[in-house]
């Protein structure tokens with residue numbers, strides 16, 4: 125079968141600027157209709173059209189270049205029609221930079237009550253009101269075209285990590301077939317549609333998945349099905365054998381990952397893009413990432429601690445606000461606590477990938493990783 129030319133019209137271009145010869149870590153620039161993204165890049169998660177607790181200005185000040193949002197959640201509420209009517213996602217959420225939307229597949233499998241999964245589509249019950257809904261590859265593309273993000277994702281099947289080989293292979297085959305349907309369904313030419321490689325931690329299935337997707341000539345490829353409960357070393361090994369299957373000249377996105385250490389380990393293995401709820405979710409739960417490792421700010425030992433949260437770190441919040449004050453905000457259930465730690469953690473993540481990018485240009489990505497791990501201690 126021949127496919128129309130890949131949808132990277134003039135407004136999309138991935139420029140691979142440098143690869144660290146010692147590791148394979150890559151620095152690049154991804155040109156999108158809403159601006160340039162320096163890679164490696166971390167996308168904060170704005171599931172419902174908001175990165176929880178943060179204004180777009182605060183996100184930008186924290187160094188975020190691109191954000192992620194979710195088809196599944198926005199299609200349920202307020203509805204893709206409503207977002208489209210209100211000008212599309214950029215205008216709706218007042219974010220002028222690039223946006224990526226996930227296709228809904230992963231969220232249907234993880235959040236909704238599955239009713240029926242066939243090769244044609246997935247039928248599920250909304251986690252909000254229990255209503256019965258259908259999602260097919262064509263529908264996932266239609267919704268994402270209505271939302272209007274710069275980068276959109278194919279509908280995929282992401283099975284739990286502990287399923288058997290047969291189920292895993294079936295999910296790869298379905299994901300490949302759905303990717304072809306997504307490609308055919310795409311009408312807009314100003315959105316980069318990414319294929320998603322599945323296959324668990326099995327090298328043969330990952331290869332089969334990549335081989336099925338590469339002829340579709342997507343402008344970028346995501347690696348899905350990781351950080352779903354497997355051992356982190358299995359995730360790193362899977363990246364070791366999966367990234368070589370992917371085209372060198374296209375962006376690679378590791379979905380839903382991860383902890384700071386996971387970002388560094390994955391960048392070393394040739395990944396360019398990341399998203400994860402961890403900085404904001406942990407921030408709301410009173411956990412801060414700092415230059416010297418994580419801090420649980422509710423701990424009683426911080427009650428009279430005048431030290432700033434992270435005096436030598438990259439975030440303004442970390443340099444200004446004392447641990448004692450931040451602890452007080454959480455103990456008193458003041459919403460500013462969650463806002464400040466979300467902001468701080470995003471700044472920490474953004475600075476981490478920015479410094480890693482610089483290290484890549486200087487061929488010292490392995491040293492940078494080692495230095496950071498030594499600073500963070502046992503639970504980075």
Ligand code: GUN
Pocket residue numbers: 226227228229230231277280282320347348349350379380
């Ligand atoms: N988010 C985290 N993992 C995945 C995945 O495997 N597929 C999709 N669509 N989204 C994800």
